[in-house]
Amino acid sequence: MKHYILKLADDSLIMGQRLAEWCGKGPYLEEDIALTNIALDQLGQANNWYHLATKFFADGRTVDDFAMLRVEKEYLNAQLVEIPNEDYAQTILKVYFFAVYQKLLYENLINSADEDVKAIAIKSLKEVKYHKTHAETWIKVFAGGTEESKTRLQNAVENVWEFTGGLFDEVEDEKDLVELNLIPDSKKLYEDWKQKISEDFEKFGLQLPENNWMQKGSRKGIHTEYFGYILTDLQYMQRTYPDCTW
């Protein structure tokens, strides 16, 4: 179970960290706040999952140790959350893909046999429902907007698509956890996710890429070339001033 908790925690941490790069640089003030709210929600979810992870690992490591002091290969996040934001279409598309995933995930985890997992899922579900609503609103705007906005969104789909499969890659012990009703089956989750995305894309007038080849290595500590740079930003303070607090 501990690796599964860690994969959820790492997804949220890195998603939040990446989105926070837009802080102060959003397309306009209101949207800047909207996106950083989403980033903060993700950091909050990460915090909750890491707290739970400290219980499962029970090896004396704190939340900060997990978030700030591991090396690249120890992070189990999907590659989707670490790839660059690029333009706003790509950023929003990532939020949308991830929010649809998280919504399905949490709708399942609210029935988990583990009470702590259940509690975090109930709280987080409300947040990700809004993330999905907000991202969807923008996707409709981009898809139904100008030639430029539609082209940028469609380009983003081509860039991002191969990283989506990794969200559903499994950590080693998942099969047993599914049988114990602790977590949903990631393969089933992927089918549900893909169906939802296909329906939405048809509504939005967008094309899904024909090539369905997916990047490998998510959930195994294998990352894209961009990941080291995020960790450098994220961990700078703790590495430079060990144990600093404020």
Added chain:
Amino acid sequence: MWEVFIQTKPGLSHKHAGTIQAATAEMALQNARDVYTRRKEGTSIWVIPAKYVVTSEGMDKEAFFDPADDKLYRHPTFYQIPNDVKNM
């Protein structure tokens, strides 16, 4: 531009909170939520296109407001408000 009105508790009136920009009504509502209710300020939001606000700005202020100056009897200050009545 949109004017944002926030209701802090059910039953209270919506109060003007500020102004935001947004391309559509749907987006205006979301932006209002993100800008004005992120610290639990609200239970309901209204957004209204700023162009539809009719303002007394630019009108004769004296004719508009001064006549109320000496009509203190219009204040219902002679009633006792029961202790259980909140938000009056």
